[in-house]
Amino acid sequence: MVEAISKKLTRDDWLQSALEMMRKIGVEGVKVSRLATQLGVTTGSFYWHFKNRRELLEAVLEYWERIMTADAIEEARQFDGSPEDRILFLMRRVMVDDLAGHDLPIWHWAQSDIGAERVFQRALDKRFKFATWMFQEAGFSRQQAEIRGRMMVVYLMGESTLVSDTVSKRMELIQQKHAILTCGPENTG
Secondary structure, eight states: OHHHHHHHOOHHHHHHHHHHHHHHHOGGGOOHHHHHHHHTSOHHHHHHHOSSHHHHHHHHHHHHHIIIIIHHHHHHHHOOSOHHHHHHHHHHHHHHTTTTTTHHHHHHHHTTOHHHHHHHHHHHHHHHHHHHHHHHHTTOOHHHHHHHHHHHHHHHHHHHHHSOSOHHHHHHHHHHHHHHHTSOGGGOO
8 A cells, every 4th residue: 555655656745845844854854764754655665766865855956946946937037917017926926835935944954065055056146147137127227126136035035934824914025025126217227
């Protein structure tokens, strides 16, 4: 019975579970046996998808960067609407789907692991670059776009850690911050 269940678990199931565990107890607490117990399977299921814990952790970084940064950026890039609406779309997507919720544990990990640090910095650079582009598209000067873009990215990362998980509360905050960040491109010189 466990064997049948194990084969139904995908690689992404393991990665999502590892990210959630990392969010609660840090990278040091992510253990194969603990993950298997959390998922209700044997450790044999883990080895169906990964050679070892290190491979899992490398895959977690790739998954985090792809889902929480690259895919979100691509969705926003493809958004069909005004530049201001694109910014709001991305802000909502990040907050409602909790895309920045795993940033803090990844950042903590990056403080002691050079591979994690490289991935974290690369993702952060992509976020800053895309946010700058969005604000330039909204009519802000390069300097103002960089400032506003950076503020948006850092705000979303921090707020994901600090605000309760209620969608209504997050949406209220997003509306307020969006209004402030997108006001006045004609005054930015």
